[in-house]
Amino acid sequence: MIRNRREKRVRYRSKREIVVCIDIGTTFSAVSMSILECGQPPRNSNIQEITRWPGQNVPSIKVPSIVWYNAEEVAKAFGSDDEDCLILEKIENEHWTPVVWWKLLIRPGHLQFLPALQEAIPGLPEHLDIKVEDVFRHYLAYIRSQIERHIIDSNANGREIWEDAKSHMTIVLTTPNGWEGITQHRMRQAAMDADLTKDGAKIKFVTEAEASILYLAQTGKIDGWLHRNNYIAMCDCGGGTIDITAYKVSASSSPGKLRLEEICYPRCCIAGSVFVNRMAEVWIRDRLKNTMFDDEVSIKRLLVSFEKSSKPSFDGEKPYVNLALGAYMTERAKDIHNGNLRISKKEMVTFFEPCRQAIIQGLEEIISIPDKPVKRIVFGGGFANSKYLFSEVRKWAETKGVEIARPDDPLEKSVTNGGIHWYLNSTIVGRMAKFHYGIEGDANFNPADPDMRGRETLVDMAGEKKVPYVFFVIVKKDTTISVDKEASAWFYRAFTDDCDKTVSLVLWAYRWGVPPKFMKKPGATKLDDGFLRICTVKGDLSKFYDASPYHESLNPDGKMFKYLQYEACLMLGDTEVRARLKWRSETSKKPIYCEASIGYD
Structure with missing residues (x-):
């Protein structure tokens, strides 16, 4: 089970470890970390925040998400550097260009966007030949330098800690709801290029709303709502996005035993402060x-x-x-x-009006879920500090008979501290499928099937006619996906000795109602509307092939071949997709597994 593996990894680690959570916000960013010592269980009191950023006249947890570039397109200043009068003079005299709101440029294309705000997001400056990935990389490299400085300066044996653990830090990056797949891949690559870690597996992702509610649960401020079978929603109002997630409390709030289960797909709207x-x-x-x-x-x-x-x-x-x-x-x-x-x-x-409307519309959807009465809403995020916004949401809540709370803990650290809690404690046990998820594959051609008429066909290694672009659904929309369970689909393919045993399976999401059997119409060059490419799952079936018998006959080319019936097993309930392939011989009940890699285009 994923939960048990994480608890065992943290509690019984064999070497000192640094866990860092980085919240890159649209306007402000923040960083928290925990230093985990060998043989000692993690303690929530060990979480540290960076509160001394370069240039700041007054220490603060948050730092502006700004990068200044000079005429040679070199990143020269970051965050609060412009509060230093000498750097500000250089910015003005040398005409350095500020890049802001760049986080929103990496957003998934399908996210909801208010028409009134569509034109408000500035792109990258046209005279700079840089990509958004470059900005992420430069800013994360700046963040890394501040992590190093904080650990060395703020801990008695800081230099020893840093030198001992810097090469194997675990990095938790926060994202708005729905920023999955390719967006996570681009952020992971930027973090690796910024030298936060060389191991992509050491980079984890958690949503900002999930991190926020986990942090608030640790503070005890919402204990009165965290009773078994209660329904609760988290509305995280940030600088760029509004993220709303609803949960059922599936286990009590006693220390270390809180378990939450998503009851609907998380909402995300680009309508922040x-x-x-x-x-x-x-x-x-x-x-x-x-x-x-x-x-x-x-x-x-x-x-x-x-x-x-x-x-x-x-x-x-x-x-x-x-x-x-x-x-x-x-x-x-x-x-x-x-x-x-x-x-x-x-x-x-x-x-305020467009943002107010977006928030209330999202909350209306959450409290209207049949048979899952959400009557308690936690209001958080930097935008929640607005007196007007909170008063408007509270007025709406009173008309609906809904309780709303805005805990008075520092909202700036709720996401990053919550990200550390998420890594150390597996609290979320199930997530709701936002889409239908399935794998693209081939089906045996059946001339009697009217849906197959007029479609292109392929011939496999065994000489059998196949129809491509079949959508094999493995998880249906609006169903709960356990973080501990795999979703799978079986595939049947012929191989010869001299062919490549590597298979590539494409995971797709279908956004609308009932998914079609085929992903495109006969003769069409484009896929039907509603399909989103998530990732490609690759695995080497050589181990399966070596353990399988040859088919009794030869293929049309006169070659011996083997049929492999294998299962693609995917973990879709966590914040990232994981996969492996499974095969079982006819004579043995014990399956053989091979790991599969996840790739993004």
């Missing part, structure tokens, strides 16, 4: 046009003030909020009063 900022920016630029404050320095200063003060403090009650302009003047047509840019309550509400 940055879009409030962007709508405010459009309004501010319009108001300050053709005034003495119509310059980038003034506008940037106002946007920082809006982000740090006006946005979180706005409660929807006061008639307006003020942004200090730095010069005493009044120009009512521009909403400038006594040296302040005045934003009316009506305008502020307009900035």
Whole structure:
């Protein structure tokens, strides 16, 4: 079982280990870590956070997710570096280019996107010949340098710890809901290129919402809701995304025994707090046009003030909020009063409205699940600090008879600390299938089957006619996938001695209702709408082939051949896909396994 393997690996490790959780946010990032000593059980009190980032005047858990590039496209500054006056001078004098919101550029293409916010995401600067993977790599390399500095500076034997464990660190990367497959692969590759680890298997993934609820469960703040058979939802409101996940408590909240099971597929909508900022920016630029404050320095200063003060403090009650302009003047047509840019309550509400609607729509879907009454919602994430947003969600909750809680623990560390808890303790025992999952394969041609007429056919090594592009469903949509159990499908294929024994199976997801038997229509060049390629499963069947008997007859080429009936076994209930292939001989009940690799295109 996956749970038992993880508990055994952590509790009985044979060498010192560093576990690091990195939360790359759209606007801010954070890092937590735990140093696990040989022969000692992990303790939650051992979790450390990086709170001293370069450039920061005031220590903080979070650091801006910004990278500055010079004219030669070299990453020269990161995070809070611009708070250092000397670096800020270089940024301005040498015209370094800031890259922001780059996390959203790696998002899966099928994610829900509010039309009102579609144009708000900036792309990479056109004059820079860089890819989003480059930005990830550069920023993660910066993160690695700060991990090293923190361990050495903040622990009595820090240098010894770092030198002893740096080569085999476990890295937990957090992602929004639904950022799977190819997105995880791109992030894993960036982490390896940044020298966080050379072993891709040491990089794990957990969703931000899952990490958040695990952290809050450890604090004891939601113990009153964590009773067996209760239903609870986590709404994680971040800078870029809104992530909502609902669980059934399948075991009590007693220490070390909490078990949660997803009851529906996790929601993710790109409607986080940055879009409030962007709508405010459009309004501010319009108001300050053709005034003495119509310059980038003034506008940037106002946007920082809006982000740090006006946005979180706005409660929807006061008639307006003020942004200090730095010069005493009044120009009512521009909403400038006594040296302040005045934003009316009506305008502020307009900035929040698309995000508010997205959150409430997602929560409406969660509480409407038949026979699974979700009446308790945990509200978290950096955006949850907004007084107005929380008050609006609470008003909605009261009309639905739903309880809502916003624990007062530092929300900035809930994801990274929760990621450490996730690694050390297997709390999630089941996840809900968001799509139909299946494997592409071939079927024996049956001329009597009307669905096979007009389709292309292939001839295998044994001379049998096959029809390709068959969708073999292994997990149906909206079913619970246990983290401990495999989903599988059987395949039947002929091989000769001189052919390659490596097989490649493509795992697909189908998004809509009932999946079709075939993945495309007769004569079509494209797959039907709704199919998403997840990954390719590869395995070497040589071990199976060597243990199998030859077929009694020869194939059409006069060669001896063997039929192999093997099973593709996939673990789909964890945060990443894992696979292996299984074969059982006719004379032995004991199966033979071979590991399979997961590849992403």
